[in-house]
Amino acid sequence: MARTVGIDLGTTYSLVACVDAATGQPKCIPGPYGETLCPSVVSVDADGRIVAGEPARRRLLTQPERTIYSVKRLMGRGVEDIQDELKLFPFRIDAESQNVIRVRLGERVFTPPEISAFILRELKGWAEEFFSEPVGRAVITVPAYFNDAQRQATRDAGRIAGLEVLRLVNEPTAAALAYGLHEKQRGLVAVYDFGGGTFDISILKLISAGEGDIYQVLATSGDTHLGGDDIDNLLLGIAREEIRREFGADLGQFSETLQELRKTLIRAKHELSVAEATTVKFALPDGGAWVREISRAEFEDWIQRIAERTMGPVKRAMADAGLKPEQIDEAVLVGGSTRIPLVRRRVEELFGRRPHVELNPDEVVALGAAVQANILESGVKDMLLLDVTPLSLGIETMGGVVAKIIPRNSTIPASAAELYTTGVDNQTGIEIHVLQGERELARDCRSLAHFTLKVPPMPAGMARVEVKFLIDANGILQVAARDLHTGEQRSVEVQPSYGLSDAEVERMLEESIEYAEEDFRVRQLIEARTEGESMLHATEKSLVGPQAAELTAGQRAAIDAGMAALRETMAGEDYKLIRARSEALNQATMPLAELMMNRALQMAVGGKRVDEI
Amino acid sequence: MATATTSEILCWSCKAGVVAGAHFCAACGKIQPLPPGTDYFAFFGLPRKLGLDAAELEKRFHELSWKLHPDNFVRSGESERALSLERSSQLNDAFRTLREPVARVEYLLAIEGARKEGTTKQQAPPELLEEVFELNESLDELRAARSAGGSDGELAALRAKLEAAGRSFEEKLREVDTALEAAFVRWDAALDAGADADVRRARIAELNEILNRRSYIRNLVRNVSEELAGA
Numbered sequence: 001m002a003r004t005v006g007i008d009l010g011t012t013y014s015l016v017a018c019v020d021a022a023t024g025q026p027k028c029i030p031g032p033y034g035e036t037l038c039p040s041v042v043s044v045d046a047d048g049r050i051v052a053g054e055p056a057r058r059r060l061l062t063q064p065e066r067t068i069y070s071v072k073r074l075m076g077r078g079v080e081d082i083q084d085e086l087k088l089f090p091f092r093i094d095a096e097s098q099n100v101i102r103v104r105l106g107e108r109v110f111t112p113p114e115i116s117a118f119i120l121r122e123l124k125g126w127a128e129e130f131f132s133e134p135v136g137r138a139v140i141t142v143p144a145y146f147n148d149a150q151r152q153a154t155r156d157a158g159r160i161a162g163l164e165v166l167r168l169v170n171e172p173t174a175a176a177l178a179y180g181l182h183e184k185q186r187g188l189v190a191v192y193d194f195g196g197g198t199f200d201i202s203i204l205k206l207i208s209a210g211e212g213d214i215y216q217v218l219a220t221s222g223d224t225h226l227g228g229d230d231i232d233n234l235l236l237g238i239a240r241e242e243i244r245r246e247f248g249a250d251l252g253q254f255s256e257t258l259q260e261l262r263k264t265l266i267r268a269k270h271e272l273s274v275a276e277a278t279t280v281k282f283a284l285p286d287g288g289a290w291v292r293e294i295s296r297a298e299f300e301d302w303i304q305r306i307a308e309r310t311m312g313p314v315k316r317a318m319a320d321a322g323l324k325p326e327q328i329d330e331a332v333l334v335g336g337s338t339r340i341p342l343v344r345r346r347v348e349e350l351f352g353r354r355p356h357v358e359l360n361p362d363e364v365v366a367l368g369a370a371v372q373a374n375i376l377e378s379g380v381k382d383m384l385l386l387d388v389t390p391l392s393l394g395i396e397t398m399g400g401v402v403a404k405i406i407p408r409n410s411t412i413p414a415s416a417a418e419l420y421t422t423g424v425d426n427q428t429g430i431e432i433h434v435l436q437g438e439r440e441l442a443r444d445c446r447s448l449a450h451f452t453l454k455v456p457p458m459p460a461g462m463a464r465v466e467v468k469f470l471i472d473a474n475g476i477l478q479v480a481a482r483d484l485h486t487g488e489q490r491s492v493e494v495q496p497s498y499g500l501s502d503a504e505v506e507r508m509l510e511e512s513i514e515y516a517e518e519d520f521r522v523r524q525l526i527e528a529r530t531e532g533e534s535m536l537h538a539t540e541k542s543l544v545g546p547q548a549a550e551l552t553a554g555q556r557a558a559i560d561a562g563m564a565a566l567r568e569t570m571a572g573e574d575y576k577l578i579r580a581r582s583e584a585l586n587q588a589t590m591p592l593a594e595l596m597m598n599r600a601l602q603m604a605v606g607g608k609r610v611d612e613i
Numbered sequence: 614m615a616t617a618t619t620s621e622i623l624c625w626s627c628k629a630g631v632v633a634g635a636h637f638c639a640a641c642g643k644i645q646p647l648p649p650g651t652d653y654f655a656f657f658g659l660p661r662k663l664g665l666d667a668a669e670l671e672k673r674f675h676e677l678s679w680k681l682h683p684d685n686f687v688r689s690g691e692s693e694r695a696l697s698l699e700r701s702s703q704l705n706d707a708f709r710t711l712r713e714p715v716a717r718v719e720y721l722l723a724i725e726g727a728r729k730e731g732t733t734k735q736q737a738p739p740e741l742l743e744e745v746f747e748l749n750e751s752l753d754e755l756r757a758a759r760s761a762g763g764s765d766g767e768l769a770a771l772r773a774k775l776e777a778a779g780r781s782f783e784e785k786l787r788e789v790d791t792a793l794e795a796a797f798v799r800w801d802a803a804l805d806a807g808a809d810a811d812v813r814r815a816r817i818a819e820l821n822e823i824l825n826r827r828s829y830i831r832n833l834v835r836n837v838s839e840e841l842a843g844a
Contacts, residue, residue: 166687209675216675376687384679410709413683413702470702473683 002136004377006369011197016123017370026370043067052122074112076150113157120161139373143198144170145222168474172202174368187329195335197227212382219320221313331355396433426457447497528575547595562588653707663797779837
């Protein structure tokens with residue numbers, strides 16, 4: 001029997017989870033590295049082979065032009081939408097791109113849903129390995145504030161990955177579900193979800209009804225381009241500027257060095273969530289080293305404005321729910337960026353209570369997705385999610401003004417019917433433009449689709465066509481038309497403004513199968529061997545260097561033993577063992593790496609040891 | 614239930630007779646298509662009365678959500694999935710409309726044929742003409758003084774004048790709300806008494822007139838508070 005899973009398709013990391021049949025509790029499924037977090041990174045190698053997750057993340061440093069991260073930022077967007085993004089992210093956008101972006105990776109070109117599909121296939125592989133059974137269906141989470149095009153792109157990614165997408169669930173709602181199960185909470189709950197690339201706030205009411213619990217979203221708001229990425233880019237900007245001033249060195253816009261620096265700064269950001277200060281040490285390509293102490297106070301000063309940007313959506317959601325902060329019974333923190341103490345303080349201040357952090361903020365969304373997947377799959381229902389549409393749906397009327405027909409924060413599914421007629425004799429088509437957003441004018445809202453209603457030729461004003469706009473439980477628009485004279489249903493061909501047609505998705509599904517059919521285990525084995533080889537190679541190389549002589553006999557013996565143990569496994573088929581031994585060798589070579597780092601720093605700052613700086 | 618009668622509607626699945634408007638077939642339990650023209654009151658099995666117990670409505674909304682939501686039909690055939698989508702969207706649309714008193718009465722007026730959806734008369738009620746004129750004058754004066762860079766003292770005086778006018782209209786908004794509530798009661802009483810078409814029409818016309826006045830006054834109050842907030 002094909003299994004059903006819950007997937008959190010995140011900007012930085014993605015996860016897959018299931019409900020444990022024995023305990024009835026959701027849990028995240030670990031991948032081949034034993035970690036539940038799969039980096040949302042995809043890379044194409046020279047022979048066209050695709051890797052996703054941890055091995056792809058490693059290639060960010062060595063083959064940045066063949067590797068992409070944060071692709072979620074491109075989902076459901078057009079080229080003109082992402083101009084700001086292009087200044088900060090190394091996306092190589094193909095010149096052919098228009099309403100669907102195409103990204104170049106090495107020799108090939110992919111759309112964002114295809115790239116996301118590679119991540120989904122990786123996670124599907126993790127789950128299939130875990131169950132020893134195929135996985136066919138999934139609940140996938142999306143930011144609550146995602147618009148129709150972004151949701152469609154996510155659903156397309158699922159289809160391209162060979163998954164039947166049972167439901168798209170909003171990330172904060174999924175988190176509330178996981179928490180409700182965990183804590184048995186009731187009352188009014190605010191979910192503050194600050195992730196790698198997106199920010200959402202949802203206000204929910206948890207009700208115990210006769211049949212079970214209802215999770216009713218009262219209001220949601222957010223910013224689909226606000227997250228930990230923005231903090232990273234801010235730090236990177238500051239570091240580049242300081243390095244430029246101190247060393248006169250420009251690190252280039254998207255160089256490998258810059259990727260390395262980015263990685264170093266992200267580590268510093270993480271450290272500042274637990275320590276009061278951290279020291280960044282970064283070896284520059286020309287031999288110098290940038291050494292910089294950052295205190296938490298200074299860091300907080302830098303990111304103050306980013307944290308404050310989350311408060312606008314929070315206030316909007318509270319106003320839409322008709323609530324004051326003190327009426328909120330519980331606040332829940334979700335997403336990696338809520339580990340930052342400043343963010344926690346700000347949320348605590350606002351709601352006047354300590355927010356919940358009991359569940360791992362990286363995993364909680366995937367856990368909730370697994371709970372919902374289990375409900376849909378098993379048909380055994382003890383809870384019900386009633387979610388809302390984040391943005392008002394409107395149609396363009398005369399003069400480019402938008403008439404709102406479904407207000408934001410309406411419970412979904414939601415619908416509205418509009419009656420259309422003709423303005424001139426024998427007119428055979430009526431143009432309809434559907435938009436999403438809160439602004440008055442069509443040009444300020446997000447265009448969802450254009451379509452032409454066909455009507456038989458008759459005198460002006462005689463035609464009577466009712467168009468029904470319906471937002472389904474995934475938050476995706478459906479359109480149907482009915483001729484009121486004949487009662488006939490009219491098919492409506494809706495061309496999405498920013499999305500793939502069904503035919504394109506089908507073609508991509510076929511193409512992706514070519515790459516995907518390769519057995520998961522075979523792929524893992526190839527990767528583990530490649531990794532082992534490069535580990536052995538690097539160790540051999542450093543053992544002939546001058547620092548090797550400074551190793552103690554015990555350290556040297558550990559390295560030799562580690563190399564021998566790894567070599568022994570390389571011809572075997574056990575990729576997990578190869579990985580474990582590679583990691584063991586990596587640990588054994590730590591002292592050597594430190595000696596080499598000290599040497600590099602000595603040359604740069606004159607004779608101090610790493611731990612003295 | 615106002616008009617629940619057994620008609621010749623048959624269940625699409627088991628062909629048993631189905632009560633008009635019922636969500637499910639009593640015999641086989643299958644979800645039923647929505648008869649054309651089902652209004653929001655009928656959807657909830659309610660008469661077209663304006664006095665509504667909000668807590669009771671919400672409870673009913675949750676009960677029906679539990680039964681009609683597409684979650685229940687993920688593993689059903691395409692036609693049942695479509696029926697669930699139709700019924701659950703209607704449920705949400707109906708709840709959204711009926712829970713708000715103003716949206717509720719606007720909807721009633723639409724289904725009683727008294728107004729086309731989305732159209733409201735924006736004429737000043739005659740007895741308010743003079744005050745409306747003064748209020749608009751205060752608004753214009755403040756805007757003009759602001760764009761001309763008037764002195765702090767001048768702006769403060771104009772603001773105070775506008776605030777006073779605004780307060781007077783807020784009071785009128787409360788009065789019109791009270792009048793609306795009273796008209797709700799009269800409409801409901803007419804329904805209870807089984808009043809004839811003429812009485813119904815008169816009550817609807819009354820509601821329509823009060824609602825138009827309310828919408829006019831509310832717009833004025835909003836303009837004033839936006840102008841004052843933008844200072």
